[in-house]
Amino acid sequence: MSTRPSGQDRPADPAAPARDGAADRVLSTAPLQSDSTQAVTRTFEQRFPGIHVDAVRVTPMTGIYEVQVGMDLLYTDAQVDYVLQGSMIDAHARRDLTAERLEALQQVAFGSLPLDHAIKQVKGTGARKVALFEDPNCGYCKQLHRTLEDVDNVTVYTFLFPILTPDSATRSRNIWCAADPAKAWKAWMLDGQEPAKAECDTPIQDNLALGRKLNVQGTPALFFADGTRVNGALPLEALKKKLDALGQEPAPAG
Template sequence: MLKKLLLALCIGGLSLSACAAENDAAPIAAPAVTPAAQQMVRQAIHSLAANVQVDSIEPAPMPGFYQVIAAGQLLYVSTDGKYAMHGDVIDLSRKQNVSDDAWARFRKAELAKVPASERIVFAPPNPKYTVTVFTDVNCGFCRALHEHVAAFNKAGIAVEYLAWPREGVVTTAGRPTPTYTEMVSVWCAKDRKAAFTAAKEGRAPAPAACANPVKDEFELGVKLGVSGTPSIYGPDGRMLGGYVTPEQLLQALKQGG
């Protein structure tokens, strides 16, 4: 579904970037997202890929467009439904990527819906910062990142892991992927943190099954635009990178205020 949407955008020549320049004229008010406007935007998106889920429709930061998040992509759809753009919008007056702002708001809101009970948390007593990390227990960079977890905590950073098996949830044959099965066993372990760390060290957990959030967290990652692991998000929803050292992560968090 996601690939179909991207392919349609690329083939159709709709992949563009746009810039908003500062001038003396009063800004043109963004169009309200009425029920009719929402229906029009959804129809425009579904004309590219019929089954794509549209997660967010807002007024765009430039006139004449709506800002849309769908299938892990941020798009701009014209208010008449005739045009779409896929790319970044730069506010030249602020020298800031407003597309990143939109993603950050969306991710922050969606991540806030995940309860602490569904995360695997490594945190100091009084953290200064909290990051969310989509992770795969078998990826090399994820394992390298977890080796620093004590140092992250020492720096005042709480690390909250969500499951994102890179192989996906099911194979093309419809069977659970090996990594998904292993991550379910981790999330269903009596001591999740111990099982998680053991898996990161190459020691597979004892098989276990229970009601678990692994599939939901994988789908959430796709919705938020995750395409690889580790993917680290700050408390404001900003993407902070993949593998980083404690020093690099602390610096990125400080820059974000």
């Protein structure tokens, strides 16, 4: 199953379960809606009651199918007599096909994110864009914001994602409802300045639902304009390199 990324805070009991060769050895990019894959789906769910199969795909290994359950990948035969967990390696090209699949599954179209539910901070031209899922009590998030102080020409969208401590939701609400949420967020994350009590309608429950949908299990989680994501705080040079590689505005959704 998935392992905890470094540089990321996670709740003690996360709700969610936890990636060059010849073209004929590449895993298919979508579920193959055939009789065989549908049969594997039915049989798998019968063998494991309560487990929902999100997708079944053929693999380059004859007679073996990839079974997607949430963000986990398993492998099985056509009769689901045996189930394997681990990495499928293309021995000729030395490629980890499982890792490639998981990376593709985690990509998110930046334009599809509800950015009006996020705190927006613009530095310089704001040309590069990154969306963060953060808990106000996340130490690694605070470390990331100290790193961002040395990054220019970036727009940062923070989705408040209170999952770590009982007062995370209260502090998130106070920050969102402040007269200047971006200022209140920065004051808390960089200087430890407690936000004043405030109440209003917030998007926090929507953010939590979105995070579950995107399989965000810890904070910070970073989503870049090219659709890629990183779980955990990046060091300065790695963050600059990633942002420098973006190069263009994200395409709108739809």
